[in-house]
Amino acid sequence: MIISFDLDDTLIPLSDTGFPTEQRNVLQKILGVERIRFGASDLIRHLKNQGHKVGIYTTSYRPKLKLRLHLLTYGISPDFIITEKENRRELAKRHISCSKYPPAFKINLHIDDSPGVEREGHKFSFQTIIIKKDDTEWLNKIKTGANGLL
Ligand SMILES: [Mg+2]
Numbered sequence: 001m002i003i004s005f006d007l008d009d010t011l012i013p014l015s016d017t018g019f020p021t022e023q024r025n026v027l028q029k030i031l032g033v034e035r036i037r038f039g040a041s042d043l044i045r046h047l048k049n050q051g052h053k054v055g056i057y058t059t060s061y062r063p064k065l066k067l068r069l070h071l072l073t074y075g076i077s078p079d080f081i082i083t084e085k086e087n088r089r090e091l092a093k094r095h096i097s098c099s100k101y102p103p104a105f106k107i108n109l110h111i112d113d114s115p116g117v118e119r120e121g122h123k124f125s126f127q128t129i130i131i132k133k134d135d136t137e138w139l140n141k142i143k144t145g146a147n148g149l150l
Helices: 026-031 040-049 064-072 084-094 115-124 138-147
Strands: 002-005 053-057 109-112 128-130
Touching (some): 109 115, 109 138, 115 128
Parallel strands (some): 002 053, 109 128
């Protein structure tokens, strides 16, 4: 199945008080690689090993190549990256008024921190798992949710 992750405040903390993050090495600091949620790289590897396609679905305009390189420094190699540019294009094509619409990209499960995205999921019939910043059970929630897709 195809699983996507939001970035801001889901995998990447927007502030220092967000959630525990993985250790960055000297090279990552020099390159200005963003911090990533502790456990994220193991989780994504785990999901990919289970046979899922795993990628990024963000409403930010980060340059894709830079994002891909930065994620690679954590050992993360996403199967796809969707940024706001394509997101807007697909939403406009479908005349859908929401912030994200995972079915447009054949995504079966989307992980996000936004209750708004959860509401959109109910309204437009797509599956989400919403993870709060202080959720210590987030890894298990996602693994369980993904198992349901196998
Ligand atoms: Mg977010």
